[in-house]
Amino acid sequence: MDIFLLIFPILILISLILVHLLLHGLLLGYSTITSHFGPRKSPTTGKQSYHYGLDIGAPTGSNIVAIFSGQVTFTGFSGANGFTVTITNGNICASYSHVSPTFLVYKGQYVNQGEIIAIVGPKNIYGVPNNPYKDSNGNPTNGSTTGPHLHLSIKKDGKAVNPLNYF
Numbered sequence: 001m002d003i004f005l006l007i008f009p010i011l012i013l014i015s016l017i018l019v020h021l022l023l024h025g026l027l028l029g030y031s032t033i034t035s036h037f038g039p040r041k042s043p044t045t046g047k048q049s050y051h052y053g054l055d056i057g058a059p060t061g062s063n064i065v066a067i068f069s070g071q072v073t074f075t076g077f078s079g080a081n082g083f084t085v086t087i088t089n090g091n092i093c094a095s096y097s098h099v100s101p102t103f104l105v106y107k108g109q110y111v112n113q114g115e116i117i118a119i120v121g122p123k124n125i126y127g128v129p130n131n132p133y134k135d136s137n138g139n140p141t142n143g144s145t146t147g148p149h150l151h152l153s154i155k156k157d158g159k160a161v162n163p164l165n166y167f
Contacts, residue, residue: 032057034149037162052160053097053153060148064096064118067152067163072109072117077101077128081151082143085118087111094163097151098142101125123147 035055042049070089078084081097085105099118111117124135125142133141142148154163 037160037164053095053151054163056150056152058120058148058150060120060122061100062120062150063116064099064120064150066111066113066115066117067094068092069111069113070094072105072107072111075103075105075107077131078143080133080144081153082133082141082145083121083125087117091157093155095151095153095155097153098145098149101142120148120150 033054034057035051037051037054040049040051041047064085066087068087068089070087070092072085073088073093074084074086074095076084078095078097081095083099083101083103084095084097085099085103086093086095096118098121100121103118105111105117121142123141123145124139125131126140128140131140133144135141135146143151145151152163154161
């Protein structure tokens with residue numbers, strides 16, 4: 001009985017998070033988390049690193065929706081994150097990385113929660129000056145990546161937080 005009392009609130013919290021994600025469009029498409037927030041072995045270097053977001057596996061061209069309403073504060077190439085769209089609402093920023101370089105939104109635009117803001121970009125990209133990221137064949141990549149996916153990161157008051165805890 002004591003274990004049930006400890007586990008029950010956790011199960012309720014997980015259920016609420018899943019319902020929230022479902023209602024906000026995040027589980028209606030691709031939802032497999034391929035790399036969690038926190039310590040991990042880097043898939044590109046093989047070294048221990050800290051992952052400041054969630055990776056969600058999805059094929060190139062998959063729609064990406066805004067997890068909250070706000071103003072687009074960045075669109076561009078952002079080093080290891082590759083092509084990125086950042087949305088800010090007050091003290092919270094969400095960055096959607098490894099997206100297509102054909103941006104669907106522009107800096108300064110206001111977007112609504114659930115609106116399509118980007119599509120998952122390709123693994124390989126060309127034409128980015130001084131791009132240091134390459135695959136095993138020497139082809140330039142969309143940041144530090146082994147394949148197409150969404151890297152979602154959230155900052156609250158400038159500090160990275162686990163996107164799953166944000167909800």
